[in-house]
Amino acid sequence: MKGLTDAKGEYPRVRYAADAYAADNSHRRQGLRPLFWIFPWVTTSLLLLLSLYLSVKEIVRLRTELNTTLRLYHKLDTDIDKFGSFSTGWKTDFGAAKTAIEVxxxxxxxxxxxxxxxxxxxxxxxxxxxxxxxxxxxxxxxxxxxxxxxxxxxxxxxxxxxxxxxxxxxxxxxxxxxxxxxxxxxxxxxxxxxxxxxxxxxxxxxxxxxxxxxxxxxxxxxxxxxxxxxxxxxxxxxxxxxxxxxxxxxxxxxxxxxxxxxxxxxxxxxxxxxxxxxxxxxxxxxxxxxxxxx
Incomplete structure (x- = not known):
């Protein structure tokens, strides 16, 4: 029986399939563990970028609307100075009659x-x-x-x-x-x-x-x-x-x-x-x- 023992005279442990599966799984888990740590960061970063993109897009839209509104107000002020208005009287309306204007x-x-x-x-x-x-x-x-x-x-x-x-x-x-x-x-x-x-x-x-x-x-x-x-x-x-x-x-x-x-x-x-x-x-x-x- 001497051939079946090791140098210490002990019988070697038999490696079963279950043990092999557990060992492989342990290695896999150790290999996947960094991915589980990375995934939340990647997701958070993507959501942050999406939120930033939408915020910038909304800011651009609001700024465009504001500029358009300001241009309209400027044009309105310019037109009123130049032409007058429907409710207060055009420049070509008879001055004294403007008091009669009711819209x-x-x-x-x-x-x-x-x-x-x-x-x-x-x-x-x-x-x-x-x-x-x-x-x-x-x-x-x-x-x-x-x-x-x-x-x-x-x-x-x-x-x-x-x-x-x-x-x-x-x-x-x-x-x-x-x-x-x-x-x-x-x-x-x-x-x-x-x-x-x-x-x-x-x-x-x-x-x-x-x-x-x-x-x-x-x-x-x-x-x-x-x-x-x-x-x-x-x-x-x-x-x-x-x-x-x-x-x-x-x-x-x-x-x-x-x-x-x-x-x-x-x-x-x-x-x-x-x-x-x-x-x-x-x-x-x-x-x-x-x-x-x-």
């Missing part, structure tokens, strides 16, 4: 709609009719808009309004008077619109058949005045095209303008002009009384 939101009315049988109606008519078959009542409504269109301004106001052309604005008035007679362009354009309305009903308004050069030019002027006024205002209110299903599956589309618009209050300006006319008439009558013209 409001108005829902337009009057857009037509279609029933399922194809008939047309106005679902939301305005409180006052300015269109339709002519009548004394209809003309009266337009007269309420357009009465006292013109008023006199002083020479000082004329100089401030037309610095380089105020002299040309001087005109002779009826009854031997003279001065600076003006009309706010809103009323001028409304008057043109009323003239176009009357053109649609020549029989009622007694239009003469013979050619009249001035009347022809005046018609063209009125249409072009309305065009320029609309294009100048540049209203950016979006209005949708609505679709209506009528008879036999036919679909009809029509623009619906019955949406809120930002406007200057008309009545406020109308009242201002009325007061200005009354004040001028009162001052004129007082001068006549003082000079014994009665």
């Amino acid at each position: 409001e939101r108005v829902r337009f009315k009057g857009s037509p709609a279609f029933r399922s049988d194809g008939s047309v109606y106005v679902p939301h008519p305005g409180p006052i009719d300015y269109v339709g078959e002519p009548s004394p009542e209809l003309d009266e409504q337009w007269d309420k808009l357009l009465h006292n269109n013109s008023f006199m301004i002083t020479e000082e106001e004329a100089r401030a309004t037309w610095p380089e052309e105020w002299v040309q604005a001087y005109s002779k008035m009826p009854e031997g008077e003279s001065g600076y007679l003006v009309e706010l362009d809103m009323f001028h354009t409304l008057d043109c619109l009323n003239e176009v309305r009357k053109m649609l009903y020549p029989k009622y308004y007694g239009a003469k058949a013979e050619y009249n050069e001035f009347k022809d030019l005046h018609k063209g002027h009125c249409i072009d005045q309305i065009r320029q006024h609309i294009m100048c205002s540049g209203d950016l209110t979006p209005v949708p095209t609505k679709s209506y299903d009528v008879l036999d599956g036919v679909s009809v589309r029509y623009v619906n303008s019955n949406y809120p618009h930002t406007c200057r209050n008309f009545d406020s300006i109308r009242n201002w002009v009325d007061e200005r006319v009354v004040r001028y008439d009162r001052e004129r009558n007082m001068k006549k009384l003082m000079h014994g013209d009665y």
